[in-house]
Amino acid sequence: MRSHFxxxxxxxxxLRSHFISGAAIACAVTGATxxxxxxxAAQAYxxxxxxxxxxxxxxxxxxxxxxSFNGTVDPGGASNPGDQQALxxxxxxxxxxxxFNLAPILNDEGIxxxxxxxxxxxxxxxxxxxxxxxxxxxxxxxxxFYYGGYTGWDFILGNASDNNPAGNNTAALxxxxxxxxNNALNWSGIDSGNFGMSxxxxxxxxxxGAKIDFTLTSATTYSxxxxxxxxxVVFTHSGTLGSSTPIDYVNYRLYNGxxxxxxxxxxxxxxxxxxxxxxxxxxxALLGLGLGSLVLFRRRK
Numbered sequence: 001m002r003s004h005f006x007x008x009x010x011x012x013x014x015l016r017s018h019f020i021s022g023a024a025i026a027c028a029v030t031g032a033t034x035x036x037x038x039x040x041a042a043q044a045y046x047x048x049x050x051x052x053x054x055x056x057x058x059x060x061x062x063x064x065x066x067x068s069f070n071g072t073v074d075p076g077g078a079s080n081p082g083d084q085q086a087l088x089x090x091x092x093x094x095x096x097x098x099x100f101n102l103a104p105i106l107n108d109e110g111i112x113x114x115x116x117x118x119x120x121x122x123x124x125x126x127x128x129x130x131x132x133x134x135x136x137x138x139x140x141x142x143x144x145f146y147y148g149g150y151t152g153w154d155f156i157l158g159n160a161s162d163n164n165p166a167g168n169n170t171a172a173l174x175x176x177x178x179x180x181x182n183n184a185l186n187w188s189g190i191d192s193g194n195f196g197m198s199x200x201x202x203x204x205x206x207x208x209g210a211k212i213d214f215t216l217t218s219a220t221t222y223s224x225x226x227x228x229x230x231x232x233v234v235f236t237h238s239g240t241l242g243s244s245t246p247i248d249y250v251n252y253r254l255y256n257g258x259x260x261x262x263x264x265x266x267x268x269x270x271x272x273x274x275x276x277x278x279x280x281x282x283x284x285a286l287l288g289l290g291l292g293s294l295v296l297f298r299r300r301k
Contacts, residue, residue: 123248
């Protein structure tokens with residue numbers, strides 16, 4: 001009869017070991033996830049608020065290369081990196097790296113162009129999220145000089161070593177708002193195809209800015225979340241990347257049809273508050289370890 005029963009002390013020890021294991025696993029997983037999106041555990045982070053000035057070659061934070069202003073063109077058509085970029089605190093997103101155009105664009109003139117590399121070997125890793133906050137222009141007037149009204153901005157993630165990655169439409173992801181002959185000024189995206197981003201509009205994301213979260217879900221796929229900060233309206237999308245991979249470069253550009261009064265002209269400018277990549281590789285490894293342990297203990301149980 002005794003052989004059919006487990007002593008109480010043994011049952012208690014066995015049960016206790018299962019509870020300890022579960023708690024340890026929970027702590028491991030919780031510890032890993034707690035380190036996920038915050039700047040303390042970021043693989044890369046930089047904020048405009050930490051800069052005293054913004055010039056070509058500036059570099060701050062960690063995980064990103066120096067800023068390049070190559071591709072910036074003045075109203076006369078001459079290259080002028082630095083003359084159409086500055087820090088500004090006039091916008092709703094606080095201190096921002098600010099792009100502005102000194103005069104209406106004419107052909108390819110009057111473009112502000114900035115970009116920087118991701119220094120992690122291999123660029124953005126699967127499971128990581130690139131996040132940035134931007135404030136878009138309020139106005140998108142047409143210009144009679146450029147295809148009947150080519151006015152707007154874009155944000156590009158792709159594989160490049162400098163600004164203007166070859167072929168806008170072959171970037172891994174391009175998000176933009178442009179005024180083509182006074183068409184509806186909605187955000188739109190280009191990856192392996194084209195997609196709309198309703199209800200986001202250029203003017204509505206100018207009020208308090210927008211937060212962009214791009215997560216690499218595989219070597220060729222991604223998920224995108226854009227939050228309009230004025231009312232927390234969210235747009236989500238999952239898609240397949242364009243051909244410009246791996247993602248190791250970030251590019252922002254502004255084309256404005258009326259020109260700007262300077263860095264504090266929020267109606268016509270594009271501002272960038274910060275950028276970061278989370279989680280760092282160690283955080284992902286710890287999360288994987290915690291989940292792996294959970295599977296192991298459940299099998300033993």
